[in-house]
Amino acid sequence: MLKDTPCFLPLYGKKSRSNTLLSKLYRLALPLGMLSTAMTAQADELEITLPTLNVAEYHAPYVAAWLADERGKRVVDIAVWYDTDMANNEGEKWLKDLRMWWRRSGRSASMPIDGVSGATRRPGTSTIALDGRFDDVAAGDYFIWVEAARELGGRETLKVPVSLPVKQTVNASAEGQHELSSITLHMEPAQ
Amino acid sequence: MKKSLLIGATALALTLASPFSQAHRVWIKPSTTSVSGDSEWITFDVAVANGIFHPDHFAYPAERLSVVSPSGNPVDIQNQQKLRYRSVFDVELTESGTYKVFNASQSLVAFWKDEDGERHFWPGRGKTGTVEEFYQAVPQDADDLNVMETANRLETYVTLGAPTADNNKLTGKGLELKALTHPNDAYTGEPIDFQFFMSGDKAQGTKVIVVKDGEKYRDTAGGVEVTADKEGKISLQFDEPGMYWLEAEYEDDKAKAPAKKRRASYVLVFEVLPL
Numbered sequence: 001m002l003k004d005t006p007c008f009l010p011l012y013g014k015k016s017r018s019n020t021l022l023s024k025l026y027r028l029a030l031p032l033g034m035l036s037t038a039m040t041a042q043a044d045e046l047e048i049t050l051p052t053l054n055v056a057e058y059h060a061p062y063v064a065a066w067l068a069d070e071r072g073k074r075v076v077d078i079a080v081w082y083d084t085d086m087a088n089n090e091g092e093k094w095l096k097d098l099r100m101w102w103r104r105s106g107r108s109a110s111m112p113i114d115g116v117s118g119a120t121r122r123p124g125t126s127t128i129a130l131d132g133r134f135d136d137v138a139a140g141d142y143f144i145w146v147e148a149a150r151e152l153g154g155r156e157t158l159k160v161p162v163s164l165p166v167k168q169t170v171n172a173s174a175e176g177q178h179e180l181s182s183i184t185l186h187m188e189p190a191q
Numbered sequence: 192m193k194k195s196l197l198i199g200a201t202a203l204a205l206t207l208a209s210p211f212s213q214a215h216r217v218w219i220k221p222s223t224t225s226v227s228g229d230s231e232w233i234t235f236d237v238a239v240a241n242g243i244f245h246p247d248h249f250a251y252p253a254e255r256l257s258v259v260s261p262s263g264n265p266v267d268i269q270n271q272q273k274l275r276y277r278s279v280f281d282v283e284l285t286e287s288g289t290y291k292v293f294n295a296s297q298s299l300v301a302f303w304k305d306e307d308g309e310r311h312f313w314p315g316r317g318k319t320g321t322v323e324e325f326y327q328a329v330p331q332d333a334d335d336l337n338v339m340e341t342a343n344r345l346e347t348y349v350t351l352g353a354p355t356a357d358n359n360k361l362t363g364k365g366l367e368l369k370a371l372t373h374p375n376d377a378y379t380g381e382p383i384d385f386q387f388f389m390s391g392d393k394a395q396g397t398k399v400i401v402v403k404d405g406e407k408y409r410d411t412a413g414g415v416e417v418t419a420d421k422e423g424k425i426s427l428q429f430d431e432p433g434m435y436w437l438e439a440e441y442e443d444d445k446a447k448a449p450a451k452k453r454r455a456s457y458v459l460v461f462e463v464l465p466l
Contacts, residue, residue: 089229096227100466103378106227107353 042186044130044166046078048146049181052123053153060120061150061179062094064101067134067162068143074104075137078144079128080117097149100157130187137164148179156180165190216402217251217458218436219292219347220244224375224462226351230285233349234270235292238277243406243436244460246277253278255317256345261288261355288355289375293346297365299325299450300341303333325449340446342366342390342455350375363391366441366455371424374461383427383463386419389441389455393423397441401427404434432465 046065065078080101083091092111096102111117141163149155156179160172166187173184222234237253238246250273258266271280284290299320301313313329314320320328329336342365348358354373361367371384387394397419406413417425419439429435439457446453 092228093231094227096225099464102225102227103376103464103466107225107350 042188044133044187045185046128046130046144046146047125047182047184047186048079048121048128049125049183050121050123050148051176051179051181055153057152059151059153060122061148061153062098062120063146063148064098064106065128065144065146065183066101066105067137068104068145070141070143072104074101075142076133077105077109077113077116078130078133080106080111080113081120082111082117084112084117084119094149094151097155098147099149099155100145101147130185134164139164144183144185146180146183148176150179154178158183160185162187215239215241215248216243216436216438217345218244218460219251219256219345220434220460221292221347221349221462224347224349225354225464226284226349228351230283231351232281232283234279234281235347236277236279240276243402244404244434245407248276250274250276250278253280255294256280256292257294258282259291259293259358261286261290261357263357266290282349284349284351287352289348289350289358289373291346291348291358293344295342295344295362295365297340297342299338301325301329301336301338303330303336305330305333322449338450340450340453342453344455344457346458347460348374361388361391363388365390366394366397366439366457368439368457368459374459377429377461377463379429379432379463379465381428383429385425385427385437387423387425387439387441387457389423389443389453393421394419394441395421395423397423397425397439399425399437399439401435401437403429403431404436429463432463434460434462436460 048063048065050061063079063081066074067076067078068074082095085091089111095106095111098106141161143159143161145157145159147155147157156176158174158176158180160174160183162170162172162185166189168189170185170187173182175182217239219235219237226233236244236246237251237256239249239251240246241248252273253268253271256268258268260266266282268280268282272278282290282292296319298314299322301320303311305311314324325338344365344367346368354375356373359370361369367388369386369388371386372382377383387397399417399419400414402414415427417427419425437459442452442454444452
């Protein structure tokens with residue numbers, strides 16, 4: 001899941017996997033695609049870049065990314081990065097500080113969320129594979145939201161629009177001010 | 192000395208029994224209202240004070256409060272301490288959902304003047320007056336005898352995980368708030384709708400004042416005053432996130448004898464969160 005190792009396989013597929021014949025064929029073809037790298041120029045992915053902050057006491061931020069409809073209703077959780085190392089799940093104590101995500105999703109979720117939640121990331125760019133993850137989402141206009149909240153620091157949200165299903169290449173990005181450097185969404189139309 | 196003590200006790204009884212007629216405000220203030228994790232602690236201040244939320248008058252006794260879990264079970268108050276101007280306590284939230292911390296009381300009360308013109312109040316500090324006791328304790332021919340049914344309710348809600356509504360059922364006693372918007376799901380820029388009921392009936396005309404935290408730092412108190420419509424409903428909306436104190440008052444003349452009036456108050460502390 002690091003930037004240089006694009007992940008072609010959906011991280012978790014059972015729920016989001018479409019059952020169309022085309023999609024099944026596409027999935028079968030994926031391993032070949034990995035070998036040839038010619039099948040798609042680039043994978044569907046979301047890049048989240050966290051800033052390097054010159055502060056006395058730095059804690060990696062909690063970050064959530066999710067797909068929401070135009071009214072703000074959460075449709076798909078994409079990622080939640082939090083402190084997963086603490087004893088007795090104590091890292092969950094601060095999930096509420098991702099306050100938009102907490103209201104839209106987190107407070108109703110049971111942590112950890114399989115294929116979605118994971119440990120916090122250090123500053124720099126992390127890439128999340130999106131292939132197949134929106135296959136079951138109804139056609140329409142959506143936003144991908146990213147929210148970051150840092151202990152002894154601030155909170156920031158960014159969003160980029162996306163219309164599903166993707167009909168032409170999407171390259172959308174948004175720049176942050178404090179807790180997020182940038183987010184970039186790249187998606188290709190289904191083959 | 193003895194007399195001043197008595198007067199003190201009377202003033203206290205008035206304050207506790209009827210924040211209505213007093214400038215003092217009573218509140219249970221949680222440190223936070225929405226928490227995450229498998230379990231979490233929330234710490235509370237409870238006081239009768241002039242300020243919102245600045246304890247400066249009297250420590251409300253925490254032992255008068257009850258805590259109910261999301262599944263309806265009683266929960267112990269922990270680490271309780273009565274300080275000079277406030278009582279403090281903790282509640283450990285171990286069940287997912289909404290907890291209610293509250294006090295509810297109903298009483299028959301009477302005010303009168305004796306031959307010397309001195310004012311009296313019955314049933315006294317922290318006591319509940321019944322009809323039988325009333326006829327024994329209160330001189331029926333006293334001057335300015337004023338008899339009322341009173342009901343006072345003091346509430347706050349806190350949530351672990353997602354808010355639940357099971358703790359917001361009406362009991363049909365006193366002035367109650369039905370949360371059309373869950374108090375732990377109140378956000379800036381969105382309507383916050385509440386409905387008031389008096390003894391189970393829609394409480395048209397309930398007078399409501401809402402004051403935001405940090406009153407002492409404002410030149411104007413900045414409270415919002417609204418009156419419930421014929422359905423007993425009010426709709427609020429706030430631009431600023433923060434902890435808010437809501438007090439509702441209701442009065443009518445539908446009391447049972449010997450009371451001539453019924454008078455009820457309801458207090459809620461709730462948090463408006465930013466998005």
